[in-house]
Amino acid sequence: MIVIITGASHTGKTVLAQRMLEKYKYPYLSIDHLKMGLIRSGNTDLTPEDDDKLVGYLWPIVCEMIKTAIENRQNLIVEGCYIPYNWRKNFDKEYLAEISFICLAMTDAYIEAHFDDIRDHGSDVENRMNDSYCTADWIKSENRKIIEGFQRMGEPIILINDDYEKAMMEILNA
Numbered sequence: 354m355i356v357i358i359t360g361a362s363h364t365g366k367t368v369l370a371q372r373m374l375e376k377y378k379y380p381y382l383s384i385d386h387l388k389m390g391l392i393r394s395g396n397t398d399l400t401p402e403d404d405d406k407l408v409g410y411l412w413p414i415v416c417e418m419i420k421t422a423i424e425n426r427q428n429l430i431v432e433g434c435y436i437p438y439n440w441r442k443n444f445d446k447e448y449l450a451e452i453s454f455i456c457l458a459m460t461d462a463y464i465e466a467h468f469d470d471i472r473d474h475g476s477d478v479e480n481r482m483n484d485s486y487c488t489a490d491w492i493k494s495e496n497r498k499i500i501e502g503f504q505r506m507g508e509p510i511i512l513i514n515d516d517y518e519k520a521m522m523e524i525l526n527a
Contacts, residue, residue: 354379354428355419359436359503360457361495363471363487364513365521369457370432372525377428382418384411384433404434411435416443423451438502455524458500460514461493467517468492 356373358366370381388411391397399406412435422429441449464471468489503510513520 355452356430358432358455361499364457370430379428381430384435408435438506456510458496
């Protein structure tokens with residue numbers, strides 16, 4: 354089984370992937386780690402700020418890694434924000450049958466009520482070296498983009514509007 358976890362920044366993708374690793378013992382691939390490895394090794398001129406271009410650059414690699422894991426009958430959690438809205442078009446039915454898709458997003462009301470907690474938990478699993486860009490307005494904007502983009506493609510979205518921990522537990526117990 355392949356589990357794809359995506360969503361806007363600070364929605365808890367990495368926390369969920371870590372919890373799934375602990376519960377199911379599935380390894381996980383951080384697309385951010387792949388991104389930084391390719392950038393730091395000089396295999397691309399893209400920078401960490403080139404988000405839109407990074408989707409097009411990283412997704413073909415990640416997509417083929419997912420196919421390989423399915424063909425090898427391996428479990429894998431793939432976590433990151435570089436998943437295109439139309440990701441399904443890259444997989445035949447046989448592959449799609451082996452993929453579970455999770456998209457996390459937060460409502461404006463949740464962000465307003467919990468912004469300090471959201472920012473404070475930004476380094477729960479990995480150390481964010483620079484979080485100065487993280488404002489309530491920026492997080493709202495990023496979440497709206499994710500919601501609109503994936504909804505447009507008919508993808509399910511787990512919308513966090515009230516209790517974050519409850520939403521995580523529902524995912525883990527599904």
